[in-house]
Amino acid sequence: MYGEQLTEDAGALRTGAVVVFYNPDSNCVERANRLALVMHCVVVDNSNSCLSASELGLVAWIEYRPNGENLGVATAINQGVEALLRGGFDAAMIFDQDSEPSESLLTRLPLVIARANQTGDPVALTGPAYDDQRLRGVAPFVRFQWWRFERIDPSGNQPIDVDFLISSGSCINLRYWSNIGPMEDALFIDFVDLEWCVRAKRNGYRVLGVPWVRMRHELGGDPVRVLGRSYPMHGPLRHYYQFRNVVALMKRRSMPLTWKSAELVKLPVRLVIYCLLPDKRWEHLVMAWRGIRDGLCGRLGPYRPR
Template identity: 60%
Template sequence: MPHRADEASLDRLGAVVVFYNPDSSCIDRANRLARWCRCVVVDNTPAREESERIRASLDPSIVYLPNYANVGIATALNQGIERLIADSFEFAMLFDQDSESTLDLIGGLANVMRACIARRERVALVGPAYEDARLRGLAPFVRFGYFKLQRVMPAGDVPLDVDFLISSGSCVNLACWREIGPMDDALFIDFVDTEWCIRAKSRGFRVLGVPWISMTHELGEEPVRAFGRNYPMHSPVRHYYLFRNAVALLKRGYVPCTWKSTELIKLPVRLVIYACFVPDGRTHVKMSLRGLWHGLIGRLGPLA
């Protein structure tokens, strides 16, 4: 049931924010977050001198972990989470550098998680609905269905069982981290959150969407309009990872056939969209096909 956050709800809750060439707004968001809870910033910015400038701009209370290289979102999240576990935190809020956090968001999700644990429920992750104005408002939660995702509108005052949540804005129950295992470093960036949620559910844990809590989050770059709807858009390199990792997950036994059937339909549709509706579509298609091939032959990790 909904209830407001207070200081007690933030007890033993930390946050992990992943940076990659952040602007001043990203740094400001991390500094605001540090007012409410322990904040660990893991920085994938490659330039060492830029990392030192970022360090000097952050609140002194922030734990700053520079990698001086882009090691990927999975590895960065793992590093931040391991730091919170080492410091005996119970929950970890995960954020992209461009996601807006609020006290009601982090405290509200922690309260939901605590209530689930008090009822002895095996819950790995809780997360808010997210709103991207460019994609027409509040996005539905998702459950996997054969050949089509089942979209669940965020309504009501009861947490909803879902099949995955985007990592940014979600709250991880660190008590189950060792049993589920870390994010998959080899995936590097795309489908990292999807794979972890699938793995958590395959091991008997629940993933819950919290319909009365929402977060502003921009998914990708400027969307493209195709076939009467808006589609999130990314760079050609991101589309390489998207195709490669989708194929990699199609080969894994614990990934449900419902998800696989949907992706087998979506992959060719994406290629058509890139070829026909995206500027420089040839590059997007080329990188996507390269990712598909690397997925088939099992070449994972960062793109060389």
């Protein structure tokens, strides 16, 4: 197996974790505390409260960075990564507050990067296959194709070149962070990971799905079923960001035409599923329209009612 071919020297990669908090409960705090037992952990808190680490219940050796307001996922990840860079770390593992990483994920993803560094292979990011039992079980990896997304079965013992990975559970090779640049703060939340992956690949770096590593991860709230298929559901505000950012990114020449064509097909489907099926349909529809309007006008950053 590929993972067994790694040399012991590959394990010398210094890896830290970045966990993004937003109004965490006690379970989120406990997960961060467990993670801090096995690697250096930076917790960036986007909650509006100004609690100290001890008041939250975090262990003393966690590096805690409260923002006092929601600055967005992109900014929080950037803050955590910069903290790890200042600490001399070589790789950063990114987690949502709900992420429950396995021991194999914490060791094997950095090992793939370490081996790539040894051989000069420009790997910017590695990530696991995601298992969400509420949806369709283990999700496939994705590549962009004309008018569709190619779904690749997460099997085998070799890393798989993909076009993007979601940020939670992924491992960033900090060797190339300054060349690629940070996550885009203005996107705030949705499509932040996709835009960064596109930028990395455009600069000649690889994004690798690691099929033998799995992570349990729930996307969104309670899913809805349409024609026998489950789709993750979010609140109206989250739909604002989804529609705004996809429209804003589709206007950019830097984004692949294959991705744009696939999103053109998916956009009306999303409108129907996310805005006409849930409760409070009018709220979802209004926020989706505001997102589309602001995306067309180039208004990014946090949502501000007008």
